[in-house]
Amino acid sequence: MKLDKIEYIDRKTNMILVENVPGENFLKFLYHNPFGKLPLELLVKRKCLSSFYGKLMDQKKSINKIEDFVKNNHIDMNESQKKVGDFTSFNDFFYRKLKPNARKIEDGLVSPADGKAVGFEKINDWDKFFVKGSEFCLEKYLNNKELLEKYKGGSMIIVRLAPADYHRYHFPADGKIGSRNKIDGYYYSVSPYAIKENFGVFCENKRELTTLETSEYGDVLISEIGATMVGGIEQTYTPDTHVKKGEEKGYFTFGGSSVLLLFEKGKVMIDDDILKNTKNGYETKVYMGEKIGE
Structure with a gap:
C-alpha cells in the first residue's frame, strides 16, 4: 500500500479532508522509493540531522520562514499570544503559546494536543489502521516488563502532530504526574507516509514515558515520541505533583511528532x-482539550 495523499476526518463536519504536508515529495521519496532507503538509514533517521536543523530554526534569521509557513498552512494567528513580528526565531513561533481561552477544556478524557488521532479499544487492534506485519511490539516500545503487564490488553490513543499544528502538549485528565523515563532512539518520520506500512517505527524512535495517576481512568x-526534524522533547511540568486537566506538560521543538496514551x-x-474512523483507515482531527473518551 502506497499513499498518494493523507486523508483524515474533520470531526466537526464528518468530511474527509486532505492534509497539507510540508516536504511531502521528500517523504514519499524516502519511504516509498527504493533509492530513498539509503539516505533514510544513513542520515535522516539519525539525531545529527534533526539536531542540526533544530539549531537552524533557533537562529534569528529563521524568522523569515514564519510568514510563508503561516500563509501556506492556514494557521490562525489570532489564537497566538504573540504576533508574527514578535517571534525571535522560527522555533519560538513553532512552540508558541496560545491565548488562555483558545482551547476549551471539555468534560471527560481530553486530547493532550492538537493533531490527528487514532484509537484502539485493545492495543493489539492496531492492525486495523496500520498494515499487518509492520511489527509494533508493546514490550519493545515500553522497554519495561512491569509496564507491559500493566497495560497488556488495554486501550491506546495516538495523537499525531503535523508541523503546522500547535506544538505544546497538555494533561488529558486530573491526577498525580510522575517523573519521565527517557528511551533513546532514532528520528524516523511519524507521517502516515512512513508509518502506515511500518508502525514499528514508534518502537525505534526516541520517546519519553510518564505515568499520570488518576481516580477516573x-x-x-x-x-x-520524537520524529524527523524534532529538535527536542521539552518537559515543563514538575514531577510528583498534582496536575489539572488541560495544564501544560511540555512542548516539541521543530518538526512533526506524536503523543501516545496507554x-x-x-x-x-x-x-x-474515533474508533470507527480508525477501523475505516482514517485519522480524526482533534484539538487539545477536546473530549476523546470517558
Whole structure:
C-alpha cells in the first residue's frame, strides 16, 4: 500500500479532508522509493540531522520562514499570544503559546494536543489502521516488563502532530504526574507516509514515558515520541505533583511528532467516532482539550 495523499476526518463536519504536508515529495521519496532507503538509514533517521536543523530554526534569521509557513498552512494567528513580528526565531513561533481561552477544556478524557488521532479499544487492534506485519511490539516500545503487564490488553490513543499544528502538549485528565523515563532512539518520520506500512517505527524512535495517576481512568501512560526534524522533547511540568486537566506538560521543538496514551484494561471508553474512523483507515482531527473518551 502506497499513499498518494493523507486523508483524515474533520470531526466537526464528518468530511474527509486532505492534509497539507510540508516536504511531502521528500517523504514519499524516502519511504516509498527504493533509492530513498539509503539516505533514510544513513542520515535522516539519525539525531545529527534533526539536531542540526533544530539549531537552524533557533537562529534569528529563521524568522523569515514564519510568514510563508503561516500563509501556506492556514494557521490562525489570532489564537497566538504573540504576533508574527514578535517571534525571535522560527522555533519560538513553532512552540508558541496560545491565548488562555483558545482551547476549551471539555468534560471527560481530553486530547493532550492538537493533531490527528487514532484509537484502539485493545492495543493489539492496531492492525486495523496500520498494515499487518509492520511489527509494533508493546514490550519493545515500553522497554519495561512491569509496564507491559500493566497495560497488556488495554486501550491506546495516538495523537499525531503535523508541523503546522500547535506544538505544546497538555494533561488529558486530573491526577498525580510522575517523573519521565527517557528511551533513546532514532528520528524516523511519524507521517502516515512512513508509518502506515511500518508502525514499528514508534518502537525505534526516541520517546519519553510518564505515568499520570488518576481516580477516573486508572494509571494513564503518557508518551511523547520524537520524529524527523524534532529538535527536542521539552518537559515543563514538575514531577510528583498534582496536575489539572488541560495544564501544560511540555512542548516539541521543530518538526512533526506524536503523543501516545496507554490505558489499563477496562479503564477507558474511547469515543465511538474515533474508533470507527480508525477501523475505516482514517485519522480524526482533534484539538487539545477536546473530549476523546470517558
